Amino acid sequence: MSTFIQQLINGISLGAIYSLIALGYTMVYGVLKLINFAHGDVYMVGAFMGYYLANGLGARGAQMLGMDSDGVVARGLLGGGAMEPSLITALVVMLLAMAICAALGVVIERLAYRPVRKYSRLTALITAIGVSLLLENGGQVVFGADPKFFPELFTKQNIDLGGGVSVNSSDIVVLVIAVALMVVLQFIVYQTKTGKAMRAVSFNLTSAKLMGINTDRIIAFTFALGSALAAAAGVLVAIRIPRIDPLMGILVGLKAFVAAVLGGIGNIPGAMLGGLLIGITETLVVGYLSPTYKDAVAFAILILVLLFRPSGLLGSVAQEKV
Amino acid sequence: MLTLENISVSYGAIRALKGVSMHVEQGEVVTLIGANGAGKTTTLRSITGLLAPTEGRILFEGAEISGKPTHQLVARGISMSPEGRGVFANLTVRENLQMGAYLKKNKAEINRDLERGFRMFPRLKERESQKAGTLSGGEQQMLAMARALMSRPRLLLLDEPSLGLAPLVVHTIFEAIDEIRGEGTTILLVEQNAHAALKHSDRAYVLETGRIVMEGASKELAADPRIKEAYLGE
Ligand SMILES: Nc1ncnc2c1ncn2[C@@H]1O[C@H](COP(=O)(O)OP(=O)(O)OP(=O)(O)O)[C@@H](O)[C@H]1O
Ligand SMILES: [Mg+2]
Numbered sequence: 247m248s249t250f251i252q253q254l255i256n257g258i259s260l261g262a263i264y265s266l267i268a269l270g271y272t273m274v275y276g277v278l279k280l281i282n283f284a285h286g287d288v289y290m291v292g293a294f295m296g297y298y299l300a301n302g303l304g305a306r307g308a309q310m311l312g313m314d315s316d317g318v319v320a321r322g323l324l325g326g327g328a329m330e331p332s333l334i335t336a337l338v339v340m341l342l343a344m345a346i347c348a349a350l351g352v353v354i355e356r357l358a359y360r361p362v363r364k365y366s367r368l369t370a371l372i373t374a375i376g377v378s379l380l381l382e383n384g385g386q387v388v389f390g391a392d393p394k395f396f397p398e399l400f401t402k403q404n405i406d407l408g409g410g411v412s413v414n415s416s417d418i419v420v421l422v423i424a425v426a427l428m429v430v431l432q433f434i435v436y437q438t439k440t441g442k443a444m445r446a447v448s449f450n451l452t453s454a455k456l457m458g459i460n461t462d463r464i465i466a467f468t469f470a471l472g473s474a475l476a477a478a479a480g481v482l483v484a485i486r487i488p489r490i491d492p493l494m495g496i497l498v499g500l501k502a503f504v505a506a507v508l509g510g511i512g513n514i515p516g517a518m519l520g521g522l523l524i525g526i527t528e529t530l531v532v533g534y535l536s537p538t539y540k541d542a543v544a545f546a547i548l549i550l551v552l553l554f555r556p557s558g559l560l561g562s563v564a565q566e567k568v
Numbered sequence: 569m570l571t572l573e574n575i576s577v578s579y580g581a582i583r584a585l586k587g588v589s590m591h592v593e594q595g596e597v598v599t600l601i602g603a604n605g606a607g608k609t610t611t612l613r614s615i616t617g618l619l620a621p622t623e624g625r626i627l628f629e630g631a632e633i634s635g636k637p638t639h640q641l642v643a644r645g646i647s648m649s650p651e652g653r654g655v656f657a658n659l660t661v662r663e664n665l666q667m668g669a670y671l672k673k674n675k676a677e678i679n680r681d682l683e684r685g686f687r688m689f690p691r692l693k694e695r696e697s698q699k700a701g702t703l704s705g706g707e708q709q710m711l712a713m714a715r716a717l718m719s720r721p722r723l724l725l726l727d728e729p730s731l732g733l734a735p736l737v738v739h740t741i742f743e744a745i746d747e748i749r750g751e752g753t754t755i756l757l758v759e760q761n762a763h764a765a766l767k768h769s770d771r772a773y774v775l776e777t778g779r780i781v782m783e784g785a786s787k788e789l790a791a792d793p794r795i796k797e798a799y800l801g802e
Pocket of ligand 1: 579582584602603604605606607608609610611651760
């Protein structure tokens with residue numbers, strides 16, 4: 247029983263990360279009816295931004311940017327000794343990585359998707375695959391193809407919950423941060439004027455325009471929001487398992503996409519739920535069946551969803567979508 | 569107030585408008601009638617910036633607006649109740665109306681406009697917290713009109729507000745049109761119900777396959793034998 251609870255906590259923590267990424271797929275789908283295949287790679291870029299922010303660009307990187315190698319950014323928050331490993335450091339690194347990826351998301355939308363918006367959806371889909379390949383290969387060139395090891399942002403420890411259950415503090419931190427981000431997102435989407443506009447755009451683009459909504463700006467904002475969450479997921483994942491590489495976004499991106507479909511693509515609570523379910527199932531399968539099936543779980547779920555409930559768990563019940 | 573100078577619009581290879589010129593003056597109700605596929609909706613969509621004309625100019629209050637994005641035109645005082653109504657099905661009636669006031673900041677003013685919409689269409693008041701998708705066609709049309717008024721437009725475009733509605737509801741809609749014009753809002757009305765449209769407007773244009781083929785005072789057009797035969801079924 248104690249192992250089960252431990253596995254469950256692991257699964258929820260992993261699932262919360264999938265949820266964060268799935269939210270980006272679902273929100274962009276909501277406003278553009280586009281599956282943004284590059285989204286998983288934005289998550290990868292987020293992890294690398296976190297890595298460089300924490301570790302520093304190194305002497306060569308600093309020279310390339312023409313910066314004083316003593317500069318805080320050039321040396322990194324930890325590498326330059328500007329900050330000690332702590333929760334605050336983790337938060338600062340995460341927030342900065344989020345800001346960078348939000349900008350990246352806006353640039354991708356502006357340069358790649360907006361110009362093809364007037365053409366067919368297939369054109370947009372192919373463009374998305376192109377952006378994805380660009381980020382993956384560009385990542386290998388810029389970051390190097392070999393895996394990097396993320397520094398410890400805060401000191402991890404095992405917490406004894408009693409009854410033989412002990413969890414790693416990183417799982418708790420990841421979970422708490424992910425939930426906090428989702429609460430903030432929920433607030434933005436349902437309580438702010440911009441969130442209202444996002445929902446209007448997802449319901450009916452033409453009507454949204456006729457209300458006086460600057461739909462281009464709302465679409466860009468949606469990309470910023472989704473990409474920031476993906477970057478947060480990238481940093482959080484590295485807190486759990488500190489090995490990152492330029493192709494890390496492919497599989498995780500696909501799993502998060504499955505999570506979005508499972509919850510009902512376009513549906514925000516659905517993406518949160520879908521991510522959790524995939525994370526929990528995956529962890530339990532690895533724990534009780536065999537680690538061999540780790541990556542097959544999500545795709546088995548995808549096939550089942552497509553067969554039995556193509557609209558996803560929350561897709562047709564609550565039609566609320568963004 | 570609004571001038572279309574020789575505008576042409578194409579959908580790919582299809583030329584939907586072939587040099588349309590028309591004008592609407594301050595305080596007028598002008599109607600645009602024509603058969604299915606004549607280009608009426610296309611005309612309204614170009615005025616609201618949802619489509620860009622390939623030729624010609626559109627002027628609103630003296631300034632050229634062709635090619636300007638829709639949200640800027642709404643800010644300038646143009647509003648439209650679109651063909652098919654375009655209500656936000658997942659939002660309540662009240663939320664739909666609030667969406668219409670998206671560019672307005674003054675809460676008190678928004679609430680006053682909401683009440684005005686409810687006075688114009690009491691049916692909407694009864695269904696205030698109902699999802700718009702569950703409204704009847706007539707109620708959705710009322711909602712689309714009331715929502716278009718929430719931005720306090722100086723020019724209101726209505727695309728077939730009476731389409732598919734029962735006679736009694738059609739009557740309500742045209743009464744509302746009279747009321748809106750009474751408040752000083754200029755209206756460009758697209759209709760297939762030529763009889764009612766001519767009765768409730770000052771001037772009219774007749775559109776046939778992308779060209780204006782007749783224009784004049786609504787009273788005169790209503791008496792014209794060609795109109796009687798083609799559009800009034802007499
Ligand atoms: N999105 C589109 N793509 C291609 N052709 C279109 C499109 N929209 C309209 N058309 C064509 O343009 C012409 C004018 O259409 P429009 O919708 O303006 O007509 P309408 O006068 O509003 O007709 P109705 O009374 O049926 O609403 C038609 O021949 C129509 O087939
Ligand atoms: Mg039409």
